[in-house]
Amino acid sequence: MSSPAAAETAQPDILSVEGLTVAFETDDGPLTVVDGVSFGLQAGRTTGMVGESGSGKSVSALALLGLLPPNGRVAAGRAMYRGADLLALPADRLRPLRGDRIAMIFQEPMTALNPVFSIGDQIAEVLQIHQRLPRGEAWERAVGMLRRVGIPDPATRALAYPHQLSGGMRQRAVIAMALACGPDILIADEATTALDATVQAQILELMTDLQRQYGMAVLFISHDLGVVSALADDVVVLYAGRVMECAPASAFFGRPMHPYSQGMLETLPSLTPPGHDLPTIPGTPPDLARLPGGCRFAPRCPRAAEDCRAAEPPLTETRAGSRAACIRPGPDWDPAEDPT
């Protein structure tokens, strides 16, 4: 294994997303919910994608896999994977990649499971289709995957239908299905948020193992900053469909540059003594149909001034490897405590 520093500089992107823009047709006309999002994924590394509810995390992921709902479309952007633009690929060339080379764990497990087939059948089927395994071997592998995601009595549980499993077991069945083929890229949308800490650690270890074994690249979408800090190499912060900050995880958690990132880190429940109301970032995300002019975070930003409302700040390098979309970036940290 090369040193982390070398990996940070030398790694080419296995997936490179540039300017991804997604619009939905709504009753009030077109609505842009993902607006010029760019980031890269590298083999063997994990990128954490964070942001408030409705910030466009799931829509970004669905767009990459060609799974937008009928009223949504990619309005601009590229997503380069092995020389092909996923966003421009015809459905019949994208379909064989999905679930095989590029796997996704969906936010709602029930949407990925068929209620009338046992979970063993569903995982085995993926292996039969993509890896061309014979039925018996596919079934054995499916049971093995269920064991690896920590489901007790996997041989019996493989026969269960989705409704016969607990919520966390269903989630793990979906994870087992996504990992079964050893994908190049895993997009995990809130994959472990429904799981308790022990199972979660087990899944994250499994993901890390597969990453080491096959060099899988992971886009880990989560609102759980504790888990992201434990897992991610890099962090992308979305706000109202735009990237606010994009930085190595250690820089992001140590000294976030964007006022929104700082606000997010301050709302962590573990920092509040019990019995007190939990701090929230004041205000709510903007209505995407009526965005404020200039910086879209301005209405909630403690540092906002007149010049913030003039134009949308572009993502600009704030220090090596980090970019923030803010004209007054900088950590609000006490210089006396700064280790550097």
Place this chain on the structure above:
Amino acid sequence: MSGAPALIEVEGLTKRFELRDPGLFGRSRGAVHALTDVDLRIERGETLAVVGESGCGKSTLAKCLAQLHAPTAGAVRFEGEDIFRAPAPARKAIRRRVQMVFQDPFGSLNPRMTAAEIIAEPLLIHRTGDASERSRRTAETASRVGLRAGDLGRYPHEFSGGQRQRIAIARAAILEPDLIIADEPLSALDVSVQSQILNLFMDLRRQSGLTYVFISHDLGAVRHIADRIAVLYSGRIVEAGPAETLFAGSRHPYTQSLIEAVPRPGAGKRLQWKTLGGDPPSAIDPPGGCAFHPRCPKVQEICRGERPRPAIQPDSGPGHASACHFAEELNGT
């Protein structure tokens, strides 16, 4: 404690799911022991958190309280009335007063109804108010959970995961029930929305004396809202007591491991929270003796053969019970 009946009293609640191969005469493959011999008292106005790992029986307990599962054995009493032996009209009346927020917010929302229709539906089912009253209450409840009025005409798939959870919460709150059972209401929400929703739950309680059963796999997440905590392991309650008592001086090794497992954000990478080793127990063939014994760091010979009964810890806070042979010796974490 007064002689008045608790809002909910659960006694000896047991739920097993028979495992059968498909078909009318399918072969039996044993049973899932989802809940075994659960006793629980929920007082009016309090918030009880039920915590435990995946598969330990939390949702099954919730569904028994909401009359969505009939228990295999035992009783659930609502203000003293045994709900599974009560006549149908009484059961329906109780059902109205007990509302549930489901674990899977997507699966539980009808995709063909708008947000406004979903939120208002309980009013229709229970024939409450006229059309204008219903739309007023819908708008009011929606705004309390932070949904924009202009979005209420949209369908569930047009909302993000967190927004859908708000719809589910509004739907549960609109009838102003006595008890809301919220099954993992926070795990689909991001941190800032989590705080807003927790604050909202606390406001609703301050205003109308609501009682909550809060189900969560995350002990840290319920610390802010729970008055009491019941810890489930392998379908049984292994420890129960006031929240602060449990955090300050848990008397059960499983609870102690949960307290240590609360992840904390830090600057470094890689898994840095302590988790329990070993495998979760089989629900089809649960371990004998103390169900926790295969994973317990404090295990002794007696634990393998003899099941510890929940015992009140008189020298600890009031109402603190632990089912561990060595509870008295486990002072604090």
